[in-house]
Amino acid sequence: MTTTRYGALLRGINVGGSRKVPMAALRDVLTGLGHRDVATYLQSGNAVFTDTTGADENALAAALGDAIQEQFGFPVECLVRDAAYLKAVADACPFPAASLQGKQLHVTYLSEAVDLDRFAAIDQESYLPEEFRLGDRALYLYTPDGLGRSRLAEALSRPRVYKGLIATSRNWNTVVKLVELTHE
Numbered sequence: 001m002t003t004t005r006y007g008a009l010l011r012g013i014n015v016g017g018s019r020k021v022p023m024a025a026l027r028d029v030l031t032g033l034g035h036r037d038v039a040t041y042l043q044s045g046n047a048v049f050t051d052t053t054g055a056d057e058n059a060l061a062a063a064l065g066d067a068i069q070e071q072f073g074f075p076v077e078c079l080v081r082d083a084a085y086l087k088a089v090a091d092a093c094p095f096p097a098a099s100l101q102g103k104q105l106h107v108t109y110l111s112e113a114v115d116l117d118r119f120a121a122i123d124q125e126s127y128l129p130e131e132f133r134l135g136d137r138a139l140y141l142y143t144p145d146g147l148g149r150s151r152l153a154e155a156l157s158r159p160r161v162y163k164g165l166i167a168t169s170r171n172w173n174t175v176v177k178l179v180e181l182t183h184e
Helices: 023-032 057-072 083-091 151-156 172-182
Strands: 004-010 036-041 046-051 078-082 105-110 131-135 138-142 167-171
Touching (some): 004 167, 004 172, 023 036, 023 046, 023 057, 046 172, 057 078, 078 083, 105 172, 131 151, 138 151, 167 172
Antiparallel strands (some): 004 046, 004 078, 036 046, 105 167, 131 138
């Protein structure tokens, strides 16, 4: 029997008092789907689990989204990525992650690969020293003054940029923790 360790990334839950998904309930949902070794991290929709079904990432994400809809009564976009992918994203970071604080660096995980044409309307030089770079189904965002003050993050969050994609962001501390949790 093949087992694979995964990270689940839920988009837009437990923000501003709405779309509440308690982490204990999320663990129960994942266990109810037949997953093992389920754990959650923080309250912002990060979970790890071991799958024995052999389903692909998209099927796992769809099943999780359906189960959350059934349990909580609202849709939640989900991405599921295996441990090797999460580690590869961390390893491929184009910024000096080790020298930055975790809240200066973010990764936006994307449901599919994109190219720079999608971001053509964003004049990157006008946002310096903030920067972004594309990776494999991921966008790396460097915000030296933090995400809350980032004009570039605001420009990237416009609906047209991620149209047709599931996109969910995590700060670097969470990126690293998800790698750790999926490799335990």
